[in-house]
Amino acid sequence: MYPSKYKANVRIHSVEDAITTPIHNKTPADMFLYCLDLYDVCINHMESNTTIQNVSRIKTSLTQFMSDKFIQLNERIPGQMKGWTQGMFVYTCFSGFNTLTTLDTSLNKQWMYDNRLCMTKTMNTAYWSFFTWCKSLDALELQWRTIPKDNTLYEYLEKLEYRASQFISYLQTPEVLDIPKYRIKCSETEYRIHPAGIYECYCRMMVLKRSISHIDFFSKNVQQAPTLDDTYLKPFFLDERRHLTIRKFRDGLSAQVLVNMLRDTDRFRVSYERRGSFVSPYASLANFRPLAMLDLLSKSIAYDKPDIILQNDKVPNALYLCTVHAYFSSTFNVSFREMFLCTEEKAWKYRDQIITTTVPIIIEMCKTYHVFAQGELYQTDGTFYHAFYTWVKLVKTLYNGILYAQMDLSHLCKKILEAPEVIEGRKTVLVEYQWD
Numbered sequence: 001m002y003p004s005k006y007k008a009n010v011r012i013h014s015v016e017d018a019i020t021t022p023i024h025n026k027t028p029a030d031m032f033l034y035c036l037d038l039y040d041v042c043i044n045h046m047e048s049n050t051t052i053q054n055v056s057r058i059k060t061s062l063t064q065f066m067s068d069k070f071i072q073l074n075e076r077i078p079g080q081m082k083g084w085t086q087g088m089f090v091y092t093c094f095s096g097f098n099t100l101t102t103l104d105t106s107l108n109k110q111w112m113y114d115n116r117l118c119m120t121k122t123m124n125t126a127y128w129s130f131f132t133w134c135k136s137l138d139a140l141e142l143q144w145r146t147i148p149k150d151n152t153l154y155e156y157l158e159k160l161e162y163r164a165s166q167f168i169s170y171l172q173t174p175e176v177l178d179i180p181k182y183r184i185k186c187s188e189t190e191y192r193i194h195p196a197g198i199y200e201c202y203c204r205m206m207v208l209k210r211s212i213s214h215i216d217f218f219s220k221n222v223q224q225a226p227t228l229d230d231t232y233l234k235p236f237f238l239d240e241r242r243h244l245t246i247r248k249f250r251d252g253l254s255a256q257v258l259v260n261m262l263r264d265t266d267r268f269r270v271s272y273e274r275r276g277s278f279v280s281p282y283a284s285l286a287n288f289r290p291l292a293m294l295d296l297l298s299k300s301i302a303y304d305k306p307d308i309i310l311q312n313d314k315v316p317n318a319l320y321l322c323t324v325h326a327y328f329s330s331t332f333n334v335s336f337r338e339m340f341l342c343t344e345e346k347a348w349k350y351r352d353q354i355i356t357t358t359v360p361i362i363i364e365m366c367k368t369y370h371v372f373a374q375g376e377l378y379q380t381d382g383t384f385y386h387a388f389y390t391w392v393k394l395v396k397t398l399y400n401g402i403l404y405a406q407m408d409l410s411h412l413c414k415k416i417l418e419a420p421e422v423i424e425g426r427k428t429v430l431v432e433y434q435w436d
Contacts, residue, residue: 393417
């Protein structure tokens with residue numbers, strides 16, 4: 001056990017102690033000592049009588065802790081552990097226990113081809129190098145929006161994480177750790193992974209696992225969203241294209257497009273390279289995208305006509321979101337983004353409040369948009385266009401067009417849900433008075 005002058009509440013001597021010790025409310029010093037003790041327990045595990053069941057329980061406990069505290073655990077550890085964040089230390093302990101279990105690492109070749117995830121001919125993760133592992137994660141993140149979230153995907157993530165645990169826990173040959181900046185030489189034939197490589201494994205696996213957990217949390221009671229067959233939403237958006245004549249609106253649209261283009265791990269990985277500083281969406285994308293492509297996209301959004309802008313598949317969701325936000329700002333003097341839209345990162349912070357919310361909320365999941373209202377998730381086709389129509393429909397049917405007891409959205413509901421002929425027929429027609 002690591003000697004410490006700090007008076008910790010509890011020190012860990014076995015896996016059983018680690019399981020029974022709560023970790024969510026520990027101070028940074030207590031958590032640091034907990035990880036040191038847990039790492040010692042992991043090393044000595046092979047000589048103990050601890051069951052695999054207990055190992056699985058501690059893995060589940062650490063995974064839940066890292067998911068809940070992911071943002072806080074991105075803080076750096078001061079002192080001698082240069083380049084280490086608190087989350088990396090916890091994940092190293094997790095990786096040690098993960099390698100003590102056994103797992104079939106062969107892959108379903110047909111499933112890999114169907115979902116466009118193949119980056120190598122080797123269909124067994126046990127033989128993948130670090131470069132192949134990273135490129136496989138790149139392919140998975142690119143398909144993350146559309147790939148089915150089923151048991152096969154969960155098994156694939158588990159096999160990727162098992163390989164990551166081997167990179168972290170064992171010394172490897174240069175052929176395995178084949179990215180020079182992610183390895184440290186120990187001998188002529190052995191290398192250990194660099195702290196930057198550990199963060200690469202930790203960040204990429206935990207962000208995807210958090211995304212899965214986010215979906216599971218809100219998908220306990222699922223309903224199908226209404227179809228778009230009888231919608232009159234298109235004339236509404238055509239009328240609101242007037243905002244594209246405003247330079248500030250186009251700048252906001254460009255910023256939203258960049259946010260939507262971000263993969264889930266881009267900003268965290270670039271922030272780590274910048275030693276924890278906040279980075280803009282453009283700076284995050286610049287590390288992984290050609291700058292010429294980003295510049296052409298920004299120029300098109302700034303100067304092209306609406307029909308040309310909408311031909312780019314990266315623009316529609318951002319354009320509809322910015323349009324709705326501008327409409328609510330000018331008509332009701334409220335921020336649609338702040339009051340009725342919850343991004344995936346915000347959902348982790350406010351998930352308990354979302355469950356009990358008294359108004360419908362549009363929730364982002366894996367870069368798709370769905371609506372949560374009265375404890376039920378209404379699944380759309382993933383576009384903001386369909387999500388906003390569903391939101392308006394629920395405002396009309398469940399809340400009679402009134403939110404927060406004073407926000408009257410009945411005019412918006414009529415404009416979108418009723419036929420233009422019906423609305424026109426309601427207008428008062430001025431006719432000349434007929435004198436006797």
